[in-house]
Amino acid sequence: MMKLIPTLIPDVLLFEPKVFGDERGFFMETFRQSEFEALFAKVGMACPSFVQENMSRSQKHVLRGLHYQETHPQGKLVRVTAGSIFDVAVDIRKASKTYGQWFGQVLSAENRLQMYIPPGFAHGFLTLSDHADIIYKCTAYYAAEFEKCITWNDPQLNIQWPLEEGVEPILSEKDGKADKFLGPRKSRF
Helix, strand or coil, X not given: CEEEEECCCCCCEEEEECEEEECCEEEECCCCHHXXXXXXXXXXXXXXXXXXXXXXXXXXXXXEEEEEECCCCCCEEEEEEECEEEEEEEECCCCCCCCCCEEEEEEECCCCCEEEECCCEEEEEEXXXXXXXXXXXXXXXXXXXXXXXXXXXXXXXXXXXXXXXXCCCECCHHHHCCECCCCCCCCCC
């Protein structure tokens, strides 16, 4: 029922649900533990356990992130139920072959893709539509005292955000004061 789509960073995964629709509307299963266990096993990964689910709404041009928890890192399974976002995962695991590299994907209510971002990654997104509703499951509880943030426009990361020409993203005060990425420069794939 669910299709797994690998990405350029092996631990970041995309999932595409099977949609059953007719003139009345549609139905799709967005999560089934046994199916996710089988899909993660296909790529040699243990299926995460999710302990918290969150929902946020953001208006157009809002950029959230790049957030991570230094202690109690969170894995996230992200999906969009209204609108669209450009979702980004940055590998900040120092021992990883892909340390300092990022992957971005448009997630939308239309394409119904879900992105799994494992623990040890910073996460952020830019809202592309007038508004977007985002639901994400987490593998660890939110702990404000351990939350950190990397600036969205860090020159070492060089994330190619799809910003409209002449438009500055809307940031929270906290995100506007984010830290620079301190890792060594690595080429992007």
